[in-house]
Every structure is written in structure tokens, then in C-alpha cells.
Amino acid sequence: MEKFSAYRVFIKLIFFPPLVLIQFFLGPRDWNSTILNPRLPALPVKCIPSSPRYHWHPQAPIPLLSNVIEHLLTFVIGRTILCIIGLFRIPVLPATRKRTRLSNSPEKWNPRAGDIIVSNWVSWIELVWLAVRFNPLFVLPVPEATPAPSLPSTPISHSPGRRTGTGSANIQQPTNTPSLRIPIRAFRKVSLLQMIRFTGHVPSPDSDSSRLHSLEDIRKSASKPIVVFPECTTSNGRGLLRFADVFRQNVPVNAFRVFVMCVRYDPPTTLAPTLAHSIPSNIMNPLPHLFSLTTSLSPLAISIRLLAPSESPSSPFFIASEVVTGAPQQDQLTECCASLIAHIGKIKQTGMGWEDKVKLLQLHRAKMRS
Numbered sequence: 001m002e003k004f005s006a007y008r009v010f011i012k013l014i015f016f017p018p019l020v021l022i023q024f025f026l027g028p029r030d031w032n033s034t035i036l037n038p039r040l041p042a043l044p045v046k047c048i049p050s051s052p053r054y055h056w057h058p059q060a061p062i063p064l065l066s067n068v069i070e071h072l073l074t075f076v077i078g079r080t081i082l083c084i085i086g087l088f089r090i091p092v093l094p095a096t097r098k099r100t101r102l103s104n105s106p107e108k109w110n111p112r113a114g115d116i117i118v119s120n121w122v123s124w125i126e127l128v129w130l131a132v133r134f135n136p137l138f139v140l141p142v143p144e145a146t147p148a149p150s151l152p153s154t155p156i157s158h159s160p161g162r163r164t165g166t167g168s169a170n171i172q173q174p175t176n177t178p179s180l181r182i183p184i185r186a187f188r189k190v191s192l193l194q195m196i197r198f199t200g201h202v203p204s205p206d207s208d209s210s211r212l213h214s215l216e217d218i219r220k221s222a223s224k225p226i227v228v229f230p231e232c233t234t235s236n237g238r239g240l241l242r243f244a245d246v247f248r249q250n251v252p253v254n255a256f257r258v259f260v261m262c263v264r265y266d267p268p269t270t271l272a273p274t275l276a277h278s279i280p281s282n283i284m285n286p287l288p289h290l291f292s293l294t295t296s297l298s299p300l301a302i303s304i305r306l307l308a309p310s311e312s313p314s315s316p317f318f319i320a321s322e323v324v325t326g327a328p329q330q331d332q333l334t335e336c337c338a339s340l341i342a343h344i345g346k347i348k349q350t351g352m353g354w355e356d357k358v359k360l361l362q363l364h365r366a367k368m369r370s
Contacts, residue, residue, distance in 0.1 A: 074131045078132035082129070086294070091302075093303060095305040097343060109309065116259070117227045120229070120347075122265060123277040123289075127199070134224075134227075136225045137189060138190050138191070138194075138227050139188065140188045141203050141244060142212055143183065143232075144183050179356050181355065182355055184232075187246075188213075199234055199285065201233065202354050203232050228247075230246050230334055232244050237276040237278075238267075240341060240342050241352060241357075242349070247331055247337075248331045252317075258312045260341060262304070262347070264303045264304075264345055272296050273292045318336075
């Protein structure tokens with residue numbers, strides 16, 4: 001069999017793209033369990049070089065080409081999905097804070113490894129677009145285990161109506177104050193498919209500390225740009241949810257570059273369903289939403305606005321007082337990103353966070369059961 005030894009390395013390289021494809025769909029956590037599953041064919045496992053001079057890890061068969069192959073597969077699969085739902089072309093518009101700069105040539109977006117992309121979160125469609133465009137690393141926030149305490153209702157200071165003795169003068173008015181913030185404990189790296197399945201859900205505590213890392217640790221070890229959604233869940237696209245304190249950094253940022261973007265969807269009509277996916281599907285989320293988009297009788301519209309890098313919080317000329325008014329907050333970077341996204345997207349900040357969406361989902365599930 002020595003006469004075939006010259007082709008041994010070439011044969012091994014051919015079978016690595018399927019391994020990268022499995023990792024693309026399952027993510028790093030499910031990769032080891034997939035390789036060790038005895039019911040799977042042993043052919044891909046045998047393709048791993050066994051010679052001592054090869055020090056390749058199964059999770060990264062070809063370190064120099066794994067990102068390229070993964071990006072190519074992501075591009076093909078992602079573009080196919082977007083074309084299936086009718087999004088053949090997604091307009092990308094450059095955005096600036098100052099109108100005097102609109103006439104200049106748009107600046108290029110070139111996020112590299114360790115850079116952070118900050119965006120609002122409305123649907124799973126922008127996840128596919130981000131994966132096709134930048135092939136980034138997605139992270140999910142993990143909150144602390146302590147739930148947010150509920151605020152009691154406050155009575156109305158005045159007495160509407162007449163005092164008839166029926167108790168109408170003691171009306172209790174529910175408070176409109178947003179829920180208290182729940183601190184974000186850490187982050188968890190997930191694959192694109194896991195991120196899509198999480199669309200619409202709210203963060204939940206995770207007891208497995210082995211896969212929890214700080215955002216700074218993930219950023220330092222990342223070989224791709226990182227996408228962070230400070231809203232921690234999806235909204236209906238008509239307002240911006242309150243950002244969680246995910247960065248805890250001052251501005252301007254010097255350690256890495258920050259890229260700010262905003263996603264806008266047209267409101268639903270009689271013939272066109274909504275592209276927003278704020279409520280998760282009960283079965284195989286979000287496949288029912290995908291099927292509803294494929295049956296749309298009118299073309300779907302989406303626009304993505306990219307803030308110029310020279311006006312991002314990582315620019316050395318960035319001034320926080322021009323973006324955020326009031327006293328400086330604990331996390332200046334988060335506050336600046338929220339204001340910038342609301343400005344370039346022309347959407348209003350609601351002040352309600354993902355903690356308030358927990359109550360909304362509970363009410364929705366109770367209504368569906370009744």
C-alpha cells in the first residue's frame with residue numbers, strides 16, 4: 001500500500017469541508033459529541049491525520065483555510081435562504097450623524113478578528129445577512145440567576161368619579177416603570193443555527209460555567225469579528241429595547257474597533273407578513289415564520305444602515321457628550337451604541353428591557369393555552 005502514500009495527504013484534505021459543515025450547523029459544543037457518536041460513519045474521523053507531525057485539532061482541521069471554507073459554505077446556504085423568502089437584494093445604506101458628511105464617499109466596513117459589531121435585533125434574517133457578509137462569531141448573553149423583583153402598583157393620587165362606596169375611589173393603577181435590570185453574568189459562544197433557534201427567546205441562566213466566558217476573553221481569542229446584540233432579545237422593530245450593560249467600558253474605545261449598524265423592516269400589510277420575529281414559534285423555531293414569508297404575495301423589504309467607522313465609539317475623535325445627554329452612566333459604550341442605533345435608524349428608545357419581555361411571553365403562553 002506504500003504506492004498510494006503520495007496521495008494520502010490529498011485524500012485527507014478532501015474530507016475536511018464536511019467536517020467544517022458539521023461544525024457550522026452544530027456549533028463547538030455539539031462538535032465533540034458528533035465526532036464521538038459511534039452511530040456516525042467512521043470515514044470523516046479516519047480522515048484526521050494520525051501522524052505525530054500533524055498537530056491539527058478536530059475542531060479546526062485546516063487552521064488557515066477553515067474560516068475561508070466556512071465562510072464559503074455560509075455564503076451559499078445563507079444566500080439560498082434569503083432568495084427562498086424573496087430577499088434577492090438587501091440595500092445597505094451608509095449612515096452618519098452629521099448631514100454635512102452625506103455627500104462624501106461612504107467609508108468601508110472591514111471588521112477584523114476581535115472587532116465588535118453592535119446592532120439591534122428584530123429577526124433571524126439579519127443573522128443570516130451578517131453571516132453571509134462577515135462570517136462573524138455570535139454570542140448569547142447569560143444573566144444572573146436572580147430574577148428581577150416586580151414593582152408594586154401605586155394608587156392614584158386623586159379620586160376619579162364619585163365616592164359611592166363601591167370602592168371606585170380606591171382604584172389601583174398599574175405602574176409603567178420598566179423592570180429592574182438583571183446583570184449579565186457572562187457570554188456563551190454559539191453557532192449560527194443555535195443563534196437562529198434562539199431568535200425571539202429571552203436570556204436564561206446557565207449553570208455550566210465551563211462554556212461561559214467574559215466578552216473580553218472571547219474577543220481576545222476570537223479569529224473573527226464578534227456580533228453583540230445588547231437588547232438580548234428580539235423586538236418588533238418599531239422601537240429599541242433598553243440595552244443591557246454588556247461592555248462596561250468608557251469611550252472612546254482603544255482596545256478594539258466598534259462597528260454600529262441598524263436594521264429596519266417595513267411594517268406588515270394585508271399581503272405581506274411581518275419580517276420581525278419577536279415571539280418565538282412553539283415548534284421548530286423559526287421555521288413557521290420562514291414558511292409564512294415564502295407565501296407572501298408582495299415583495300418583502302429590508303434596509304440595513306451602517307454607521308461610518310469614523311463616527312463610531314472606537315474613533316479617537318468620538319465625544320460621548322455629543323451622543324448621550326445627562327450624567328455619565330456606568331457603561332458609556334452601551335449607552336452610546338443605543339443612542340447611535342436609534343439615531344441612524346430613526347427609531348425610538350422604549351426604555352423597556354428584555355426583563356419586561358419575560359412577562360410578555362408568559363402572558364402570550366397563558367393566552368395560547370386558554
